[in-house]
Amino acid sequence: MQIHYISQENSILNHFLGQIRDVNVHHDSMRFRRNIERIGEIMAYEMSKTFSYAPVDIQTPLGTKHTTQLADKQILCSILRAGLPLHLGFLNIFDNAENGFVSAFRHHTDDENHFDIVVEYQAIPDINGKNLLLIDPMLATGQSMVAVFNRLMQRGTPKEIHLAVVIAAPEGIEHLNRHLPENVHLWVAALDEKLNEKNYIVPGLGDAGDLAYGNKL
Numbered sequence: 001m002q003i004h005y006i007s008q009e010n011s012i013l014n015h016f017l018g019q020i021r022d023v024n025v026h027h028d029s030m031r032f033r034r035n036i037e038r039i040g041e042i043m044a045y046e047m048s049k050t051f052s053y054a055p056v057d058i059q060t061p062l063g064t065k066h067t068t069q070l071a072d073k074q075i076l077c078s079i080l081r082a083g084l085p086l087h088l089g090f091l092n093i094f095d096n097a098e099n100g101f102v103s104a105f106r107h108h109t110d111d112e113n114h115f116d117i118v119v120e121y122q123a124i125p126d127i128n129g130k131n132l133l134l135i136d137p138m139l140a141t142g143q144s145m146v147a148v149f150n151r152l153m154q155r156g157t158p159k160e161i162h163l164a165v166v167i168a169a170p171e172g173i174e175h176l177n178r179h180l181p182e183n184v185h186l187w188v189a190a191l192d193e194k195l196n197e198k199n200y201i202v203p204g205l206g207d208a209g210d211l212a213y214g215n216k217l
């Protein structure tokens with residue numbers, strides 16, 4: 001797996017990352033969602049630098065400009081719920097992309113610290129030969145990402161596979177390194193310290209799905 005860290009230098013990205021973590025700011029759910037969306041826009045721009053472009057002549061009112069345009073077809077696929085605002089940010093940039101949605105949630109069994117990942121709802125277009133962007137803001141244990149990845153791979157063979165996460169724990173990256181192929185790209189906006197005993201990212205931000213859309217039962 002090839003890992004791309006995108007917040008190593010000072011930029012407005014760090015400002016947005018600070019706000020989604022900040023207990024004095026992040027309970028404003030509209031601001032939380034919009035900040036995740038803005039981070040998605042920045043990540044999409046960074047990712048776009050690695051895609052393929054084809055020459056094109058653009059007719060202006062005054063002449064012709066020889067330039068390039070995006071040649072690859074993108075599929076944006078996000079993991080519900082927390083993936084939705086990040087998905088929207090990517091879609092603001094790759095506005096011609098096709099879109100897929102998959103649900104994954106932690107199903108706690110007897111012990112509240114142990115869980116299985118349940119993948120249920122899936123609405124996915126044909127992924128063959130296209131760039132698949134798998135989008136989820138939080139990479140904690142990495143189990144949701146691997147479960148959804150395996151489900152998607154049953155549907156075809158993309159040209160390139162890019163995973164986009166906002167905050168990653170080292171344990172999650174390790175899990176992906178063990179279970180995903182070499183040619184997968186992982187894009188990370190912030191690498192955090194560790195997981196706590198409930199498998200939440202520390203310092204992280206808390207529960208991204210709840211901050212974006214409210215508590216669930």
Ligand SMILES: O=P(O)(O)OC[C@H]1O[C@H](OP(=O)(O)OP(=O)(O)O)[C@H](O)[C@@H]1O
Binds near residue numbers: 081
């Ligand atoms: O790396 P993992 O240990 O699998 O955890 C990460 C998952 O947890 C979050 O979703 P969550 O299960 O909280 O669902 P939600 O988006 O509905 O809140 C997050 O959006 C990931 O999908």
Ligand SMILES: O=c1cc[nH]c(=O)[nH]1
Binds near residue numbers: 200209
């Ligand atoms: O820290 C975490 C881990 C999983 N899901 C979240 O929303 N946050």
Ligand SMILES: [Mg+2]
Binds near residue numbers: 207208209
């Ligand atoms: Mg959640």
